[in-house]
Amino acid sequence: MTQAKSWTKRWWRRLRTLVDRRALERELDEELAFHLEMETAKLRRAGAGAAEARRRAALAFGGVEHAKEAVRDARWLAWAPAFALDLRLGARMLAKAPWLTLVGSLGMAIGVAISAGAFALYHSYFFPDLPLRDGDRIVSLVHLESRWRGYDRQLLHDFGVWKRELRSVTELGAFRTIQRNLVAPTGEIEPLPIAEMSAAGFRLAGVAPRLGRTLIDADERPGAAPVLVIDEQVWRTRFGGDPGVIGRTMRLASVEHTIVGVMPAGFGFPLNHRYWVAPRADPSAYAPGTGPAVYVFGRLAPGATVEKSQAELALLDRRLAAGRKGTDAEHVASRLVPYSDIGTHSAAEDEATSWRIMRLVIVLLLAVIAMNVGVLVYARTMNRGPEIAVRTALGATRRRIVAQLFAEAALLAGVSAALGLGIVAVGLRWLDRWIAESGGAPFWLRPGLSAGTVLHALALGILGAAIVGLYPALRATRGQLRGAIGSSGAGSQPRLGATWTTLIVVQVAAAVAVLPPALLKSVELGRQAMRPAGFAAGEFLTAKAALEPEASSGGGGGEAKEVDAAHAAKVQATLARLLARLDEQPTVAGVTVASDLPWGGGTSSVEVEGGRRGRAFYVDVDDRWMNLFGVRVLSGRRFVAADAEATGSARPVIVNRSFVDDLLGGAAVTGLRMRYPSSGDEPQPWLEIVGVIDDFPTGLELPGLPRARVYHPAAAGAAGADTLLIHLRGETPAQFAPRLRRLALDVDPLLQLSGVKSLAAIYAEDMQTFARVALGLLLAAASVLLLSAAGIHALVSFTVNKRHREIGIRTALGANARRILGSVLARAAGQLAVGAAVGLVLTVLLDRATGGELMSGAALVVVPTAASFAVLVGLLAAAGPARRALRVQPTEAIRAE
């Protein structure tokens, strides 16, 4: 017989053990019957009578059923049918305890969701695999700013040096994203994000163009014709998939670009770009630490390691240090980081720390959940003592019983893992959509569940089943040989008294300390999300304005700082012209410029004269801002045009009412001075508070963020004051938006407008984000609360159950039922009270540690409520078993011994 044939036969037989079990059993019966027949016939031939021959044949065989069982045990996957039976039994047991099943699986599902979600985030967002050839060898080169521990991107000068000298990194290139207005033949304007990228980027990615060619080094030379590479989607939507697209032109701002290539769909290098042009900047034209912000990338040379390259970079740094002296670049150190850092990270060290904290929180949360589910199942398994004892008496081995309890837990864990994965899938889809909406995800982020995440969840499920099922099962069956059938719950008297008391205390304390803040935060967020803007946001159109430098052809060798200053002046002049044009429009009631939206801005800690400190938003606004929104001045004055010209300590600031309330306890402040904390060595100047205005938008409280606001005077276009806010009358923002674009193009083809939207729409989007976070938090808090309640219930009812016998004996001795109930409840109440007290202390400590922000002043109401809730659940849990115990016949309780 050939090997292949016998192999096929073997697997065919194995397959039959799975799908054709009945036929196999028939064959086994037939085979054994044949054997007995033959043996009987032999004995008869030797002279035995028919009955005697059959008897002796059976005796020689030694038990047909036993032999059959042994044959079944020797079959392939012999354990599978038993396990299937265990699963069925487990499903039945779970269905018999629907609350345990519901709470347990929900708890585990949340645990799996949190852990698998963190895993997915960790891998796809923080440390993704680049879907490119040798993706793990593609790196990014950055400057780490030692003063503010972030990445400094003004590294054009050093890029030139690296390109010339660095040996351990090849295909060194740089890119930045620029905005260009695409002017359609119809006159329509659309600002497009374009990658201005070295040709090296295409070589690095190693993806062939669909049509034509990629960018090449020659395109970067001064005087080269402006060329453009587009991606397949652009080619299909804008050019209808025209095969003759190569050689056609697109007008970006005022420059006609010739299309030289089409990249295949899915190619998004360096981030998520669809248009590519060649950079014209000459790195040597820039002094260290000047010029536009760029991202530098490259590939580790063959044989080079990150450590080696880092060492070479450090060596170069030492040589470059002399040139950096006295410039902003003085405080930087060059670093080699994974390429994907450019999309998600700001400073690797800080990310690592925050990730560690996040991981700690996750682990703590998982521990709480695992403890709860474990306690639930444990208490239940212990209560099944009599059942286990009966099964043992009927001949079940310990292994069988443990296997059955494990199957039950595995079922619970399996359902939970699936549920948890579902939650993660929905969450990831939300996150992906959110990232896509807020500016597009980098090409390496692949939405949805990865195989790794699914595996992770499965592994968690198995681990969960092992913890939740195996440990209680092993403990419950440990004393099974000693436990007689009649011993019931009373046989295993509470050796664990102290353990159970500790568990109850910890459980209640955790519920009291952890849940109120989560509930409070979600309620707060939800309330904010429901709030209307408080002003006619629908009448305002907003847009962010940006002006690209005339040509990105370097500074022509001139002084970079002067070039920067000249550009800043030009931005200011251009915006002023646009504002003037807007004012002429009949439907424009007013226009103002700020550095951010009315509810946006940066936050910083501030110090007011006299040593009082706090956190506040800061935002730059021009002199028309307060009038445009009709914000009331409470004391002092508004900004005037001249304020924007003032520099240093002569620059006035205006603060809002909450600033006065929160930082100064409502005292008058006009004339006081405030300052920001010093960055680096130089202290920040003191700034005079010249006025106090009403909160705007009124009553807006962003959770976790200060209410206090500081307004700085700014001229349109000066240093970040780039957000246009236009008040319209008689025309909707949607109607006016195209006209705004056309006006901008008239003023300057290089003037970019992005985020052209009505304030009402942006406000709604922002609030929707709050609503989503609130919902997620509320769900998580509610489910943990449910789990805690179930955990407390299980613990208390279990401990009372343990006193079953004692209660019976006391009843037999004539004790008063009310008295017994009282003593049982008093003990439970004692445990619960200690837990609640520990929880209260923890909450107060946490609230103190966060400066009162944790509870936002509502602690007095919420924490006692949570504490009473936990105690109430515990007492209810105690009452049921106690009442049952009272009904026990004394004789029964005593006989149990």
Add this chain to the structure above:
Amino acid sequence: MPAQSTTSTAAQSDIVRGTLDLLILKALALEPMHGWAIAQRLEQLSRDVLRVGQGSLYPALQRLEEKGWIESDWRATEGGRRAKYYELTRAGRRALGAETAQWRRYVEMVELILGTTVTS
């Protein structure tokens, strides 16, 4: 050997299980046979010294088949009855050689030890 559960018989049955596999392979080396015939052959070979419970035979056959050392199919007997016949596979033949050699080494070793003990 009727089913008993004292420790000494359990240890004995462990040894028997190992040798039983070997004996079945040896019995099948000559020709394909059904279960009863194997039992007869074994009884013959052991001359009633080693009495193998006939019921233990079938789990052993199942085990050997699972290992891929023997194969089975249903055929008609000389008397026209349908019976399950077992036959050695190529792997089974190799295993028989290896197991036999191992058994001999084992016996030699035991002999050696027993011999030494007696003389000292």
